[in-house]
Amino acid sequence: MVSLSTTYLGEIRGETDGNVEEYLGIPYATLRNRWADAVLVSDREGPVLDVTNYGPTAVSPPSGCDLEFSIMQHSLPRGDLPQSHTGCLNLNISIPHTTEKPPVLPVFVFIHGGGYEIGASSWPQFKLARTDENYPSYRLGPFGFLTSDELRQRGYKANNGLRDQRVALNWIARHIADFGGDPENITVAGVSAGGASVMHHLHSTQPLFKRAIVMSGSYFLLPPLPLSKHEENYKEAMAALGLKHLPVDERIKALLDIPAQEIASHLLRSVIAAPAIDGDIITECPTFADLAAPNNEYPKAKAWCEELLVGDVQMDGNIIRVLMPGAEVNCADKFTGILKAILHAHPETAQKILDHYGISPSNPDDQVFTAVLDYFNDIAFFMPTLAAAQGWAGKAFVYYFNEGNSWDGPTKGRAGHLLDTVYLFENFREFLEPEQQALGRQFAGGFIKFCHGRAPWGSVESNDLEKGFNARVYGSRDGSDGAVRDVHYPFGGDTDRRGLLWECAREGVSLDQLLEVFHLFRGF
Template identity: 40%
Template sequence: MAGKQTLLHPEIGTISGIDAGQGVSQFLGIQYATIEDRFAPAVLKEYDGKGLDALKVGPQTAPLPQGAQHEQDLIQHRLPETDVHFLETEGLNLNITVPASHDFEKDGKLPIFLFIHGGGFMVSSASYPQYDMARFVRLSIARDLPIIAISMNYRLGPPGLLTSREMREYGYPSNNALRDQRVAMEWVRKYMSGFGGDIDNITLAGESAGAIACTYHLQSRQPLFTRMMAMSGTSLLTPPLPLEVAEQGYQTAIKALGLEGKPVEERMEKLRRMDAGELRAKCAAVPMLPVADEKMPITGHSFANFKTGKVEIAGASWCEAMMIGDCGFDGSIQGLRLVHRKKGIGKAFCDAIHKSLSSQHAEKLLSGYGISADTDDDMAFERVLQTFNDIGFYAPTIAYAEGFGIKTYMYRFNENNPWQGPWQGRATHILDVALLFQNFNDYLDDTQLRTADAFACSVFKFVHGKEPWEAWGGGAGKVAWVLGPDGMSRTVEDVPAKTGRRPTLLDLAKELGGGLDQLAEVLNGFLKAPLAT
């Protein structure tokens, strides 16, 4: 069992944490905000100076039995189980990992790496063992680039994203998930100096939905962080829902909950009091995504906006640099949405593409991915997922690099998944973050360990404000750093032939009047279509 470690914080008081070994201390489950009920605004946590215990990870914000294991199954390898429970009112907590022996008075405060987990805004938790930052920080010390790492929890599902006009008028704001994250950033700026953190040197990082959130936080009019890292996700993957669509979703939820025709007060009472699991289950058909929000602000942009330079994102004036990238087969995650349509998917996809595009353009797309009506179901399924990979994960990284207007470092993660499962041998979604935090090192071979080490060390440099590799669009041109396969890493021209990506959608977009936005509409239409009967 890990020993105790204490820290005297000037505002919080004495904090009891754990000695995580090899020069690393952790302060876990620290509540950064309070809420009156599941939909109420998060309020920054204040302290009485009497200190607190931070000896174990805090509760998750959603009722997710075996949630950590289910997410690890997507990675295709499980870690030893840990106890993570659910407690709504205390779920807004964070975990802090620091170098134990760093002399902050003598050597200065350390840069901060603040991480937002993914999970589609519906599942996951910073409390899961795959997000333990002890090995990550330990490696930063060994590489003489020490950092402080923090992971945060935020509200998911209905408490995080259900909204309507009457909820907002009642005092329940939209986008609680994103607002929670903003409060966590506020907490970091207010209190992390007492942990030895440099609050003027914060890197906000996220993966998947966490990366989408990062790109939305770039829209803040007020500076929130120093630099940003987006792993396999941007606002182009998940545009904000228009308020009228969110309103329709709310009415669907009200009907499912049996609250039609009830007074507003009765509706609100039921929403905030009913069992959390029941609420999630009955709202399963309601899209739980960020919504357009003028106050934050949260607005959507198109591929065309980025291409033509018509993107006005406030963060371009205050975010110093961006690291952005994708995995070779991020599209694996969309398999969760399409697996029930796997039988006959080749023909269904071909029919949908021919219905949406001219015969010439449809054939270019289908031949580019090797999909035909009689393609074997397993092969067709994988190739269809490749199209969603390229429109949802690959193309947006280029759009952000071209159109955002700040120094950008592009990476392409191509290390193959070594574990048995449907996508063994592919660079699957979530694999990059699994290797980055070093928590699967005991199950990797030497080549994969080289990739994990190289990726982490490049991130340490970025967090320290150093150049991890040549910037995209700089003196060397449009370049990307390719990690893997087989432990290799190198900087190459960021073109499909050299990065292991496919040119089909990028080339086809040049021939279409609607460009990538038209292709996104076509492909997402198939993704969201109901199963044919």
């Protein structure tokens, strides 16, 4: 065990794990009830605070961790962790263990993904053991994102999950110096829904961090919805819970009293867990046109966040198969109908897309759905990477993760969603070949350089993807030599990326139109 005297929190007791000190389950905020605003823990008095064990996780499906293992196609030992609807706002901190006073460390904050429905700061696949690292939990599912007029009228704001993350960032800025971290040198990273969260935080008028990392996630994949759509969502939720016909005050009381796991399980598939355009945390619906424009003030963080690192995995789109079970049935007709309706003024472009991806009703459903997923991968994961890099005002660094998954499963041989985190955090190293372990060290090393303010590789120059593009490619599908290489073109060749949609956008069809195809297919 190890003890630490802090400025505002008194003495806290953590644990050592090899060369790392861990402070687990530190409460960063309190909740009056499950729907209320998070209140920052600014200071505390009392006996030594024991933070040697993980804190409760947010209420979510108990099978969530195993689901994520299935996407990665490998598992790790894990313990059973309690869930709490009011005690889940805690974070974990890892710092180097040394007998000498260490130098002030850059701070790395990681926001987990999980579609705003699953995830926890204590899952073993994301165990942190480098620099000064922080991993907050936040409210998920209905408690994180359900909203309605009647809830807001009673003081329960929209976007609890994102608000929780903001409070965690404020806690880190206030307290991290006691752990040896530099509050003026914070990098915030997120994967999938966590990456989308980071992009939302880039719209804050308040400076929150110095650098941002967006991994395989954007608010185009999980778009914020207008309050009118959330109102419909809420009505469906009340019907699913059997509360539809209660008077408002009784309904609110029931939402406070019904066991939290019961609410979460009833609403898992009947309502959408998505942020809301609330005029506060999220003020407008994001567009590709705004994100890709270098000479605007979109997002607001162009004024205060110095650098951006953004990247994707070669086949991130495989996650959509998990999100849409059964969607392969008659998918060629459905996709074709939506695409041609959206591009009714551009029939030649629509046909070019169908031919390029091989989407035809004459092919078997499963084959067509794989092609549809390629389209979804490109519009929801790859195009946001390019748009963010082109539009960023400061230095933007791009990576492509292409190393094929060597474990048995649906994406064996291809780089699927979350595989970059397998290599980044190195928690699966004993299940990887030596050359794969070396790739992981190089991948993580690039992120560490970025956190230290050093260029991990060449940045995109002059917001020009044609003449000034640079990216780092990690791995390859076929295991060929040159596992790490730099490219100077955004697609084709060694990138293993398709550029048709980007080219279509230069010929009169907008990326926002092409994104609408994805959302209509999903039923958004």
